[in-house]
Amino acid sequence: xxxxxxxxxxxxxxxxxxxxxxxxxxxxxxxxxxxxxxxxxxxxxxxxxxxxxxxxxxxxxxxxxxxxxxxxxxxxxxxxxxxxxxxxxxxxxxxxxxxxxxxxxxxxxxxxxxxxxxxxxxxxxxxxxxxxxxxxxxxxxxxxxxxxxxxxxxxxxxxxxxxxxxxxxxxxxxxxxxxxx
Numbered sequence: 423x424x425x426x427x428x429x430x431x432x433x434x435x436x437x438x439x440x441x442x443x444x445x446x447x448x449x450x451x452x453x454x455x456x457x458x459x460x461x462x463x464x465x466x467x468x469x470x471x472x473x474x475x476x477x478x479x480x481x482x483x484x485x486x487x488x489x490x491x492x493x494x495x496x497x498x499x500x501x502x503x504x505x506x507x508x509x510x511x512x513x514x515x516x517x518x519x520x521x522x523x524x525x526x527x528x529x530x531x532x533x534x535x536x537x538x539x540x541x542x543x544x545x546x547x548x549x550x551x552x553x554x555x556x557x558x559x560x561x562x563x564x565x566x567x568x569x570x571x572x573x574x575x576x577x578x579x580x581x582x583x584x585x586x587x588x589x590x591x592x593x594x595x596x597x598x599x600x601x602x603x
Contacts, residue, residue: 502530502591505542513554515600521562524599527553529582530592538588545586552581562600571598 506528514520529549531538542549556578557565565574575593583589 503533505529513558515562517561522601523557526596528594528596529590531590541586541588566600
């Protein structure tokens with residue numbers, strides 16, 4: 423009977439590792455799948471966060487102190503005197519293939535300030551050149567649309583005022599066209 427006891431013990435020892443191996447393998451498989459699921463969730467969250475950061479940074483670049491179209495429509499415009507003698511300006515945009523712009527800018531200044539008018543008359547060639555260079559350095563997409571047109575007006579006003587001692591208040595366009603030829 424001692425031999426049978428020894429044989430039984432040997433068989434139990436041989437079976438025990440198999441059972442433990444099967445259970446251990448089962449747990450390892452479960453842990454692998456859990457790790458894969460956690461990794462996938464982390465990857466998806468990372469992609470979403472990066473995407474949101476990219477879109478938010480673009481929005482921050484686009485957002486500026488330029489008033490929205492709806493804000494402009496609600497406000498009563500300031501009464502100004504207007505310098506209309508700049509005339510029609512033509513040129514090409516920075517696009518490839520280039521597009522043609524045709525504009526007639528009009529500059530507004532404080533009423534009764536003849537000193538501003540005199541400076542505008544003297545600086546007319548410089549102002550025309552500054553406007554042409556500005557528009558030629560931008561693409562049609564950057565120049566078209568209501569929001570972009572407001573941005574163009576504000577930036578042109580700032581550039582013109584940098585060269586003048588007496589400041590203008592507003593830039594408007596009598597004609598503002600971007601054409602494909």
